[in-house]
Amino acid sequence: MLLVDEIVEQGKDTILCNKTFRADEFFFQGHYPDQPIVPGVILCEAAMQAGAILLSKFVADGSGVPVATRLNDVKFKKMIRPGDTIEMAVKLNERLADAFFLQAKVTCGGKVAVRFDFACTMASEAAS
Secondary structure, X not given: OOOOOEEEEEOOOEEEEEEEXXXXXXXXXXXXXXXXXXXXXXXXXXXXXXXXXXXXXXXXXXXXXXXXXXXXXXEEOOOOOOOOXXXXXXXXXXXXXXXXXXXXXXEEOOEEEEEEEEEEEEEEOOOO
């Protein structure tokens, strides 16, 4: 499930992406009937996918894939509804060998929807 529609801007340690949620997204069916909102875990996943795009330059040869290992200090501030467009800003704060420590901020209409810190490691695609 791809949750990034567009890469708006990418720097050495930062990325900015957009995603517009369509009314027919599968998760709106049960979250919640007659009052659909984007589940918080989907907002986090969208930001982590933006982070994976940022980290893809570290696996240019295709030898690994970024895998989330930790989420910290997750704060939900605003509900996101069908038709809303979110902006995902992710910053790489530190790299220690194959461990990457990032910070994510998801906004909608200039207001923070969720912010959190997360960590990823590079896993071999052959590992199971």
